[in-house]
Amino acid sequence: MKKIHKFGMTAACTAIAAGALWLCFGEKIKILHTSLRSFKDENLAYTFQHTPEIQPTKKISRGNDPFQFLKEENVSLADGFRFKGGFYPTEGFLEDTKTSALLVVKDDVIKYEKYFYGGDPQTLFSSNSMGKSFVSALMGIAVAEGAVESIEDPIGMYVPEFAGTDLESIPIRACLQMASGIDFNEDTDMSRFSMRTLMGTPSMKVIADHGVQEEPYTHRRYQSINTEILGQIIKNATGRSLAEYMEEKLWKRIGAEQDAYWTLSNGTELAMGGLSVSLRDYARFARLYLNGGSFHGEQILTKEWVRDSMDVSAAYSRPGANQDVYNAIGYGYQWWVPEGDRGEFMAIGVYGQWMYADPSRQIIIVKTSADPDFMSQDYELKHVDFFRAIAGGLL
Template sequence: MCNYKYICKLHPIKTKIMRMLKNKIKLTFSILLIVTVIGCNTKDKNKESTKNTQKAPSQNVLSAVIDSINSEINNGDYGLIDRFMVIQNNELLADYKYDQDYKTIVQKYDTTNHQYNFNNTDWHPYYKKSELHTLQSVTKSITSILLGIALDLNEDYNVSNKAMPLLNGYDADFQDKRKQNISIEDLLTMRSGLQWNEETDHNDHTNDCFLLEASDNWIEYVLSKPMDTMPGTKFVYNGGGTVLLGKIIRTITGKRIDKWAEEKLFEPLGITDYYWKETPDGEIDTEGGLYLKAEDLVKIGSLFLNKGKWDGKQIVSENWVATSTSPLLKNVKPHWKSVTGYGYQWWVPEYTDNGKTNIYSANGYGGQYLMITPEHNLIIVFNGWNINAEPEKSTYRVLQDRIIPALKHK
């Protein structure tokens, strides 16, 4: 079973009126905060440009669109949303918190006595009523960053390395030669070839993610899965592969991923408040177990917008950032409304015919989104918890359908 430490920082918003007042106060305060948070990456010319209080017509249109989205969230059109942030050119354009009474809302669904019950409000979506929010599969994108740092610092390893020699000591069947040929890159791009079902509802007891999280040894569960296809040939969304990546990071660095993250990513970015979920076998849940504050998720976005640099220091290589966010695989979700690519644990919701990335994102179950468009130097963060009902509108489409058209308005 997972053991959780208590972090007792209570959510202060109590009423709708209080929320409205706090949003305005918070927006003013957060502009100052963002200067501290990502100002180290802001050039003097950007600072000068923000002194001009006269907004361009396109900025006025964007402000109106943001206000409209905020109103629709308050109206419930986007379901259960608790945070909405927009940052452009290192300037905070919007930061809204929404008070959701999750305990009352989801308690009727809380019927499963399971350590990873997603309707257990003791730890979802906020960790122990703190400001730490579940990231779910956004965790995968951060795991990819941490692997990139490990490979940057260890010349003996690269994405072409076979995965199985880095996963010794487990009671699993390695007789199938196809399994022995799985590379690190195959795991990164969800093309391991392992038989895996994660496309059904998470509470479906045949869902491999449900079964993984119910098991006592996550890595052995993944390694025990039979092969379905040749490695590197077919995209199948597989959180188990990301669990293996977490263990591979430990093999390469000699450190469990939470310690590696603290040393090589969180501490350099000034992220001091976070939580990783520990698995029953003493490893870390690298497929969905990280909790961060929304402000700190913005730092991850800023790091990538600056091509892996933070405060003048290269945290992860520019090449890793570019490759991770490129559509290495194209149209991986044909049934989605937009043509979507996939990189190294990052989604690419929009790209050109020649493979140039227009938008890339880290996506998490329930409505966790870190969305970035380099052309407009813009970051959007959404946190929410839409797991029991599909809302009328999707926050995943906000950037493409609402924000970018406003930015292009003339």
Template sequence: MRPSVFRHAARLGAVLALLGAATPLSAQQQLPPPLENGAASGVPVAVQVLRWHMLDDGVSTLTFRNMDQLFTTRTVGAAGTPWHLPRADHALDFSYEFKGQRHAADDFAARSYTNALLVMKDGRILSENYYNGSDASTRFMGWSMTKSITSTLVGTALADGLIQSLDDPITRYLPELRGGGYDGTTIRQILQMRSGVDYPERYDFANPGAAARNHIAALVKNNARFADAARTIPRAHPPGQEFAYKTLDTAVLGWLIERVSGGSVAAYTARKLWEPLGAEADGYYIMDGAPGVGREFSGAGFNATLRDWARFGQMMLDQGVADGRRIVSSEWVAGASAPAVTEGEDGGYGLQWWTMPGSDAYAAIGLQGQFVYIDPPTRTVIVKLSHFPPGGTEADAESRAFFRAAAAWTPE
């Protein structure tokens, strides 16, 4: 199922009023200057404007849980029989410390721009709460938590023999990348964000670089496929030399999954992850183009319910097993969740998973406050789906303080 943005354009007017995006008293809404340049787009102007503002403070609480109103999507089908998550509902009767002050755990959601929050221990849901009009059926944008989904798909493709080795050059599977910055780069180096290509993950739209231009062309205007920038991107460093986080690396991994599976990323996600995971609701990817043209935005475009994000985390906590079904090997989980290089004070990075400093905890983390936090020693999984303001570093730091306290918490 691929609902088109064009069917939804008429429903966006009320939201646009919240943005202050329309030109006052104009007979026709105008594109912001950064969108006026380049090839014309078939995406309605109102939808382009809304995509342009979808990260804005005050609007993201709505857009982050209604991405199927903004984009063409591709469904990832759920399981016939969901993985039952037992409950042991319990008040969050602990506190956490942040910036020298103690706060009650019950205050955390209101303090940290929360749309939904779930805490599990030993595979049981202890607390599950929804805010701002969301509920158990709401599907939330994972943003870069999608990278951890894509990593898991690479792990299943490796186990299936579709990929022979992580140390194979990416051009063995994607010869289209020969002659560019990815030539000579291995799959492992791409998983570790050590490809060396010149793609600074910076979104200064007033002075757009490679990442900002690609965002505009692929995700706002749908004039290009996001991964195609990899064909001609130059190299900044030798492969494997430096860690540099970039969504383009994960888009290449999505292209790899598409190539080796012989189908769409969504179809492979359903077959190898979402169905055997026992997901209770369909997930979906946003697409970077219209049906028949676009690709799944495999670097940051997956959407799922709160409990299904929790199932994903529990599968990783259970060493790659979901309700008795093997998804990926325990060796893959160990490698994915271990830092590829020495951790800094903010942690490190494994295979598309972030590692937490000074602990065995690790997390899938997405833009503006999306987290699947996993602490193996305490058997804790926490999912927080948020609407941080852009650059919300204080909310991020407070969230991590809460996660540490929740992991240490032992309910009576």
């Protein structure tokens, strides 16, 4: 009887503890479970087209006067492209990379637009890390308006959690260029970071615990936490949430056609990549940079910010920096810059999300995907040649 009583007491205590845990973290555990299920390979296409229905988000309202691209019947795209001695047919490449939508715009005219997996022009597609480029734009606006004094300022000037830590003196510019020197590994540390923040630890506190591994500007290391820091700086400096700031300063000013949504993590916007945006609105955002930061004569981003955002002249920013396969493409202020002299720039998100622009040809290409093989060898470089083949075929 004593053993039975002891077992019963243990079970009761376990049940009470589990109940208390559920009361404290139940909603967060549900979100975690939903996220894990959503990112199974077979669910990716649905997830990336329905994120605002799956995750908590904050709405970013469009303005009242959307800019309209002209629209033509779909042109014939290039048959394919060559890469490292091989030929990749366009249709096969689109299928193999699990393309969910493809949009090609030249001189403000939609030349090609096609949706897969049930999408359409009203579908909002997950940005994943393409969202980093939007955060960069918001930083540019915050600097231009004086909320942030300078990107040479130390991040500890705007983030109290960094005061007295090794991170305190890192310049904002170093975070923009993924050269902060923070001791964080994107592959091995991200899961723990996500779990701790989901369970309530402030993201800046989690980042501060990592310390630094080298002086800023020593190497370029892709770390999404750099963008989280930029997002926090914008919020602290402006006194606005990222969604609110983006709605007023960017979304209502570039002629966006649809509302966008920003995914929330522990109640705050996921700066590293949580936007849901329509394909054409991604193109409208890229168009802002294509036009030197101007929209209908209004300078939303300074010309200098747009120019500097694509500057990859520093050794750590250049294509092939560190002889690292992850750095095969150059990196500016949260924008990727391919090797070459055409002035091309790109935003890239995991699982195959792309914004590509070629100012010399006035071409914008947006490609969204649900590709679990996005980490395969030469994946990004193949896409660069694919986009160049499409752009070249429209001349």
